[in-house]
Amino acid sequence: MKVAEIFHSMDYGNSPEATDMAMAWLAKHQEGRLFIAGKWQKAKGKTSIKTLNPATGEVLADIAKANEADVDAAVKAARKAFGKWSSLSGHIRARYLYALARHLQKHARLFAVLESLDNGKPIRESRDIDIPLVIRHFYYHAGWAQLSEQELSDYRPLGVCGQIIPWNFPLLMMAWKIAPALAMGNTVVLKPAEYSPLTALLFAQVCEEVALPAGVVNIITGDGETGEALVRHPDVDKLAFTGSTEVGKRIRELSAGSGKGLGLELGGKSPFIVFEDADLDSVVEGVVDAIWLNQGEVCCAGSRLLAQEGIAARLLAKLKSRMAKLRLGSPLDKSIDLGAIIAPIQRDKIAALVAQGIEEGASCYQPELRLPTQGQFYPPTLLYNVSPAAKVAQEEIFGPVLTMMSFRTPAEAVELANNSRYGLAASLWTDNINLALDIAAKLKVGVVWVNSTNMFDGSSGFGGYRESGFGREGGLEGLYDYLKPKWYQDPKTSLETQPQVTQPQATQPQVEALVENLSDPSIDRTAKLYIGGKQSRPDSGYSRAVLDPQGRLISHVPEGSRKDLRNAVEAAHKAHSWTSISGHQRAQVLYYLAENLEVRAPEWQKRLSLLTGQSAETSALEVELSLKRIFSYAAYADKFEGTIHQPPLRGAVLAIPEALGVMGIICPDERPLLSMFSLLLPAIALGNRIILIPSERYPLMATDLYQVLDTSDVPAGVINIVTGPSASLAKTLAEHLDVEALWSFRPELVSMVEKASVGNLKQVWAPLSLPNWADDKAASGRDYLRKASQIKNIWIPYGE
Numbered sequence: 001m002k003v004a005e006i007f008h009s010m011d012y013g014n015s016p017e018a019t020d021m022a023m024a025w026l027a028k029h030q031e032g033r034l035f036i037a038g039k040w041q042k043a044k045g046k047t048s049i050k051t052l053n054p055a056t057g058e059v060l061a062d063i064a065k066a067n068e069a070d071v072d073a074a075v076k077a078a079r080k081a082f083g084k085w086s087s088l089s090g091h092i093r094a095r096y097l098y099a100l101a102r103h104l105q106k107h108a109r110l111f112a113v114l115e116s117l118d119n120g121k122p123i124r125e126s127r128d129i130d131i132p133l134v135i136r137h138f139y140y141h142a143g144w145a146q147l148s149e150q151e152l153s154d155y156r157p158l159g160v161c162g163q164i165i166p167w168n169f170p171l172l173m174m175a176w177k178i179a180p181a182l183a184m185g186n187t188v189v190l191k192p193a194e195y196s197p198l199t200a201l202l203f204a205q206v207c208e209e210v211a212l213p214a215g216v217v218n219i220i221t222g223d224g225e226t227g228e229a230l231v232r233h234p235d236v237d238k239l240a241f242t243g244s245t246e247v248g249k250r251i252r253e254l255s256a257g258s259g260k261g262l263g264l265e266l267g268g269k270s271p272f273i274v275f276e277d278a279d280l281d282s283v284v285e286g287v288v289d290a291i292w293l294n295q296g297e298v299c300c301a302g303s304r305l306l307a308q309e310g311i312a313a314r315l316l317a318k319l320k321s322r323m324a325k326l327r328l329g330s331p332l333d334k335s336i337d338l339g340a341i342i343a344p345i346q347r348d349k350i351a352a353l354v355a356q357g358i359e360e361g362a363s364c365y366q367p368e369l370r371l372p373t374q375g376q377f378y379p380p381t382l383l384y385n386v387s388p389a390a391k392v393a394q395e396e397i398f399g400p401v402l403t404m405m406s407f408r409t410p411a412e413a414v415e416l417a418n419n420s421r422y423g424l425a426a427s428l429w430t431d432n433i434n435l436a437l438d439i440a441a442k443l444k445v446g447v448v449w450v451n452s453t454n455m456f457d458g459s460s461g462f463g464g465y466r467e468s469g470f471g472r473e474g475g476l477e478g479l480y481d482y483l484k485p486k487w488y489q490d491p492k493t494s495l496e497t498q499p500q501v502t503q504p505q506a507t508q509p510q511v512e513a514l515v516e517n518l519s520d521p522s523i524d525r526t527a528k529l530y531i532g533g534k535q536s537r538p539d540s541g542y543s544r545a546v547l548d549p550q551g552r553l554i555s556h557v558p559e560g561s562r563k564d565l566r567n568a569v570e571a572a573h574k575a576h577s578w579t580s581i582s583g584h585q586r587a588q589v590l591y592y593l594a595e596n597l598e599v600r601a602p603e604w605q606k607r608l609s610l611l612t613g614q615s616a617e618t619s620a621l622e623v624e625l626s627l628k629r630i631f632s633y634a635a636y637a638d639k640f641e642g643t644i645h646q647p648p649l650r651g652a653v654l655a656i657p658e659a660l661g662v663m664g665i666i667c668p669d670e671r672p673l674l675s676m677f678s679l680l681l682p683a684i685a686l687g688n689r690i691i692l693i694p695s696e697r698y699p700l701m702a703t704d705l706y707q708v709l710d711t712s713d714v715p716a717g718v719i720n721i722v723t724g725p726s727a728s729l730a731k732t733l734a735e736h737l738d739v740e741a742l743w744s745f746r747p748e749l750v751s752m753v754e755k756a757s758v759g760n761l762k763q764v765w766a767p768l769s770l771p772n773w774a775d776d777k778a779a780s781g782r783d784y785l786r787k788a789s790q791i792k793n794i795w796i797p798y799g800e
Helices: 001-011 020-028 068-087 090-107 108-119 123-151 170-183 198-209 224-232 245-255 280-291 309-323 344-357 412-419 433-442 475-482 508-517 564-573 583-599 600-612 617-637 671-687 706-710 726-735 747-759 782-787
Strands: 033-037 039-041 048-051 059-064 155-157 160-164 185-190 217-219 238-242 260-265 271-274 304-308 363-365 380-385 401-407 425-429 445-451 484-487 529-531 532-538 543-547 551-557 644-645 649-657 662-666 689-693 719-721 741-744 761-766 789-797
Touching: 020 108, 020 671, 033 068, 033 198, 068 155, 068 160, 068 185, 068 217, 068 224, 090 108, 090 123, 090 170, 090 198, 108 170, 108 198, 108 789, 123 170, 123 433, 160 224, 160 551, 170 185, 170 198, 170 238, 170 475, 185 224, 198 217, 217 475, 238 245, 238 475, 245 260, 245 747, 260 475, 271 280, 271 412, 280 309, 280 401, 280 425, 304 412, 309 380, 309 401, 344 363, 344 380, 344 401, 363 741, 401 412, 412 433, 412 649, 425 433, 433 789, 475 484, 529 564, 564 662, 564 689, 564 719, 564 726, 583 600, 583 706, 600 617, 600 671, 617 671, 644 719, 662 671, 671 689, 671 782, 689 726, 726 741, 726 747, 741 747, 747 761, 782 789
Parallel strands: 160 185, 160 238, 185 217, 238 260, 271 304, 271 425, 304 401, 380 401, 425 445, 445 789, 662 689, 662 741, 689 719, 741 761
Antiparallel strands: 033 039, 033 217, 048 059, 155 484, 363 380, 529 532, 529 719, 543 551, 644 649, 649 789
8 A cells, every 4th residue: 555545545454452461361360260358269159151352252251150158258358357457547558559559550551451352442442541540540549548547537437348330441440439448448349340340350469469458359250140239238338339320229229228328320411512612623523532432331421412503514514524534443453443332232222222213303324334243343323303302312322322412502502401310421612611611500410521521530529410320439529438427326226226315304393484484375376387488288288286295285287298398399499599699698698597596596495495395404505506507507608619620631620519409308306406407507508499397296496497587588498398297208208309319317217218219319318327416526517518519520621
């Protein structure tokens, strides 16, 4: 071939990566074994799984399938190692993580080749993206291990972490999970995907090389049954899962009520938004990286292209031209762009969804590429003229398929982008930074890339909203998922045998004196619900009696119903302006609330003593602490700020805490006024709107709040109060698809609310152990603010 012809065709031939080292390693590891307690062990189960090369269909290795006994052995090994590992100094743990990073560097080529053989992704991506990021995560978290005693002294590790990773980024997902867990003093049982377990087993060998203490990292291979056994194991303290939304929901159900920490990084249908002032040539290359990286088998792939009408036709033409130049072939060829699909079942799913998209009216473009005759390959595909309601615009295809739609205005772009049950990531393309940041704040996603896509770093958290899961991986925000506050006491008894709450009893003269000081008993003191800034009668028409400690009637409160909660949720959604106002403005309202509460402090003290039977001094202290809490969160409202991450690139990452949205809060009976304010205040301080279910036993502490709210400029719908039976109201809130988060501080309801929340995977905080409400460190502060918010990471590259 002549040079001129080469420049015309850009065909330089094949550039294969040598596989000799990887094949030699595989030859030594043909007999599948598990890595438990620092040793390679035969699986107790006799079943094995063949892992195949997606590009050829050839068997790479037989992998052991761990059964329940194997899972139990791995968890016991991790539990045994936890005490010693967690008691090591942060410096010693940092040295181990540093050693892991260095050894990963030494074996970089072997890891890259093995990853491409096992997964089917191009060697360029394994070598130039995955491996450097894996190493970066271990270096970064070695630093946090070193600093943990100074910066995170109020926290302790969770314990044994069960981690389940997917087949699309096996090594990278492993690093995202193992590095922060070890840095914070936890031990790990990791199950790689059945399709791509090889690099996890190679990592186990690295753990041996650095002499990591036995049991700190355990690697067990297997299929879904193995993963379920790990999820169900009662001695696992934390579950971390990356994979499909359907499996994530199943894990939420299986772990409900167990007290296990849970982090879910699930599916996505990420928008790729292009405004008319964007550089279209850069956009086209961004699209290539967004959807055809790793053959589109990426949870955050920019699979929904939204183009402004003025440039949509030009962009479509440029995309078709660029797609025709993409190369598809052997993953070990350094000159190809797309490798092999992981398995026949996944390739068939992709083809079926594309066919359905065409049936629904989409136009389809696929370049004329020669597909290899062996293995699982699918061509890059563009579906345009797609309806926003089409299945291909709503469902995660998880393959090299891009859908294209158009919009006219920025507001319409936001509507289309948020028209999804997912909320993982988004990419914005515009030369107007003001527009980019404005749109970024309105997108309901966890990560936004400005004029870039698929950017990751150990310093910056990654994770989603909605059915893309909850929790973050990476950065300081990711570390908190592997820690618990020192005040939290792990329950040692079952919920049924936990001691019931009792209140100190008042003497008869005390009660009579307090009743005499209340308003005229002839006036009807039946409380009402408080919804949308107005008092309202319950839809059911029923009420329940509120009694004093001697069993005498004090008042009645409404029996809230499903319809009352529906009305409260609607009112909370209408109060969205509370979320968009500044922290300073919310602070002023909270200060005003404290001012008006203080005026009525004597009345609140009497009411507390009458209801609970506690002494006047104890009631006065509870009111004073409640006032202090209001002032604290008024102060935090404009000071719980984001941070700027500085990953190793020319740019910055804004990590901004955002409100969760509409929240349900189920209050306990303990310290009914103080606990209610301790939960309500951090949520509204950060802009959430609340449906409050007050103490079932002492609901008048909430119903007496109505007048204070009315006189404190709290906008209608920000706080909605529904009284009644906690269990049935909590279940309705947990099942409600328009409620985005739920806090339940009634331990007996934990299992029920976690299971009921699966429908939309709302974020649930339901601790089995309650704090001492009078302790400022345990019952207030940044932990509560973190739980009331979620971090959005906005990547802003800069430079010419």
